[in-house]
Amino acid sequence: MTTYVVGAQSVHTAATLCDYLQTRVGEGDTVVAVNSLKGGDDTSAEDARDGEDALNAVASRLGAHCTVETHQYIRDQKPEEDLLQAAEEFDADELVIGIRKRNPTSKVVFGSTAQAVLLNSSVPMAVVPLTRDA
8 A cells, every 4th residue: 555645736747647657556555636836816716726627637537546635735835845745744655746858858857846855855756757848
């Protein structure tokens, strides 16, 4: 029985991470999908709906294979703080995040959130490449 914490910031990211997890999860496993928003004036109703859509994508893609919990955090924290706290709170066995390939030679450039999670996580991680930004 494995617990995965997944950073689901968009439907596209959620779908890509589900593609990775679909062959790994099974009955008895739990996926905790986390969507993190700043809150206040930095978060619109549309941002919240998009986050809910990302969480729903995880639930619909993986719900038949394992237990899925979804959490949307709208508080004055950075996404990396919410992900790391969720990994601790849910006693995660693995933290799963996506990163973007940003140039034509496929050199991976970590964003600030991914870098902060990688540097501060005490949990094993899977870093899944997302499609390249042109």
